[in-house]
Amino acid sequence: MGYIDILNPSTGEMIGSMEEKTKEEVTLAMEQARAAFPSWKELSLSKRLDYMKQLREYLVEHADELVEKIASDTGKVHIEALMSEIFATVDFIRYYEKNADSILKPKKVPTPLVLYGRHSEVQYRPIGVVAIISPWNNPFQLSLVPAITALTAGNTVLLKPSEITPLTSLLIEEILTTVSFPEGVVQVLHGGKKTGKHLIQSRPDKIFFTGSVATGKKIMAAAAEHLIPVHLELGGKDPMIIFADADLERAANAAVWGAFTNAGQSCMSVERLYVEFSVYGAVISRLKEKAEQLRIGNGANDDVGSMTSPRQFKVVQEHIADAVSKGATLLCGGKQLHDDTLHFEPTVLVDVNHSMKIMQEETLGPVIAIMPFSSEEEAVRLANDSVYGLNCSIWTRDTKKAERISRQMEYGNICINDVMINAANPHLPFGGIKQSGFGRYHGPEGLLSFCHSVSVTHSKNSRAKDLNWYPYEQDQLEAIRKILHTLHGKNKKISPKEIKELYEKLMK
Template sequence: MGVIEMINPATGERLGELEETSPEAIERAMVHARKAFRRWGNLPLAERLDHINRLRRYIVDHADELAETVVRDTGKVHLEALMTEILLTVDFIKYYEKKAASILKPKKVSTPITLIGRRSWVEYRPMGVVAVISPWNYPFQLAMIPAISALVAGNAVLIKPSEVSPLTGLLIEKVFRKVGFPEDVVQVIHGGKEVGERLIQARPDKIFFTGSVATGKKVMAAAAEHLIPVDLELGGKDPMIVFADADLRRAANAAVWGAFTNAGQTCMAVERLYVESSVYETFVRMVKERTEALRLTEEGADVGSMTFPRQLDIVEAHLADAKEKGAKILCGGRRTGSDGLHFEPTVLTDVDHSMRIMREETFGPVLPIMPFDTEEEAIRLANDTPYGLNSSIWTKNRKKARRVAGRIEAGNVCINDVMINMANPGLPYGGVKWSGIGRYHGPEGLLSFCHRVSVISHPGRKKREINWYPYSERQTDAIRYLIRLLYGKGWNLSLKELLNLAVQFLRRK
């Protein structure tokens, strides 16, 4: 069992230490969670939502306080913490408060004529104990939203926050305690890689993981040993395509925000920008001007620090590779300040797909810009990646926008907007290809934490069904007639054949 050192990445200030959860404590947490699940899962949905409602009201009442803790933990600016960590979380909770009852109620399913006399429906039942393994870039929101989804569905939850943002892990623990959640329904497990491995070995009933592709593959492999279902929300290398007929001012503002918000540490950030050649020079100039106007370390900064030292090393390695292969840095490209992890917002040109910065997830404040000549070329470049999380298309031509959107290989698409899909709690969110498996948010997100149970009910008054033993030639004839009637040219059957079929099918013995 190790010790996690808590440090403010923006200032280098030491915030304290936190002991990792021991293997024995993880086992105990799982035992307690299973007991808590039996109580929580059996509560009426309305009672579970009462707890969720109290949680939302507490977050709202302490919004600035919670946001400031996240700021100290991650280095992001206060407005971004308030907007992306707090606002998104409470909006999401409100959505499920309104919609959960209709989403989780049993759904009637039509019953075919071959099963005449029966009724069919689907029920949604909680899975048990859900392990939520969350990342450091949005440590409050990306832990709370899947955890709340699982709780609303009736599951108990074990949350393992990232060891890179441990202060927010403690904050989440405090929030659930303050609102009086039932004992052991939500527990927080603290630690790094080994703690995550131990949590999976404790065999939760589902794992929801958000993080890198490399770690996601390891989580999935470990879960496969026990056939544990897994949802993976992984990385991205998201393209932004700007056509010549776009509103260039809006697109330039979007590109700068989409690339540099949260210091570029967003899985659906703009990591590749493709601009139609006829407006390329103009657009690059607009982006450069807006980037150079961003405030960094002074009061009221636009861009905060990066959070994880190792990620800053990756950013610098990608830039070095790009420069070696001919890329040009128009602005930025350096660390700033003597303390902390600040890095200047950086704009690159003369890039191509031989460079790591156009193929691997950079996850930092860097925006590479590349021209294209035709619609087909733009689509080809956008899809030339193993990732497929988000994308954006910029044009005033709605028909073209829809056409291009339909060919982009991504789980989320924006038209004349950027990175906004996740802000709509009613939309399912997730990626394709290396960007993940599964969806959360929306009805799909709630149901992903449920077992779907199919139920068929019969009045029970018949002694025997046509398909039961003992078999006879008469049954064979009846099934043959049924196939011809329902699935072939049934109108060719004679009246005698139809009557014989009816007798055989409805006959009771």
């Protein structure tokens, strides 16, 4: 049995340890989840939503103490823990409370005229046991939102949160226990890579993974052995494009927040900034001034908290060193603030190019790199020059220009004169393209992604034989040929009444 140390990244203090789940414990959890699935899926949606309501009310009532614990585990400032972790989670619960019934109810669909005498519908049924493997950068929200969605759809859940934020993992388990979900319906599996491997080997019915591209590829390869469907929410190298006609003050404020909120540790963070050449100087001077004014720490009046992962901290340092060695200039920042914590100065880099890691690989830290451009075509080319395709931002007062450029962007989420906001709207599907992953969650698509779409056709025919059944005869061939030409031939039109009459005539 292994143990995970619990470290406060903003103080460097060791605040405890946690036992990892063994292979035998993961196997037992899977057995319990499978045993709980039949009764949970048969529970009415309204009763499942009662549990979600209890969870929502608990989170609101205990928000302050939850924020305190999440902040000590992640290094976030309190307002960010409240906004991105608690508020976002509660908002999504409320969305599904209001909309799950209309999303999940069977949908009648049209039936072609040639299938006269039948009606069709699509039913949405839960998949089974869903394994959720969540990350450390927003460990509360990115664990609970997919879990809530899967549970609402009628699945049971095995949740493996990140070992880098173990206090939040314990907190989630405590909350779910307090809400008193039925036994086996949702279980938290504490641990690292081995626990995650055991979970995948236990053959869940779906895997929902949020994390790095490298780990996502390994999970997908392991899942392929048993044809387990996989939903991948992976990284980003998200660009922001500022045109000369943009509101430069608003755009600069957005760039600073988009780059440095949560210490830059968001897959949607602004990591690359492209600025039209004529306003390049004006924008970078604004960014430098605003970045240097940010207050670093974990107090009530601080803006930027500490980073969370020591490993990611080293990636940030490596990316900055690589850029500087290749000719980049540090406009501000670039250093660790305290030797014993993970606080890192908000960093602005200029004189960068696409040969640098800072412009190609996910940095996931408080760094923004800026390049000028001279034309729309160049801006689009530079922004799309990435293996990632999660989120982008376009800044211009010209609505037609914004729409024209947005249609060319190779990203799953696009903001116009705004930044990082798509993920906060529960009504919008969220997900990436290219190596940012595939699948969508949030919104109706998110809830349905945890369901099997089952097509059902009802026949009202009372005849012993249908037109296309055995035994085949020459009359059938002629009948089908006639229907083909009548329905789909050139300049042919036929009313429902006429097809009904034709069908009945042919069946005599």
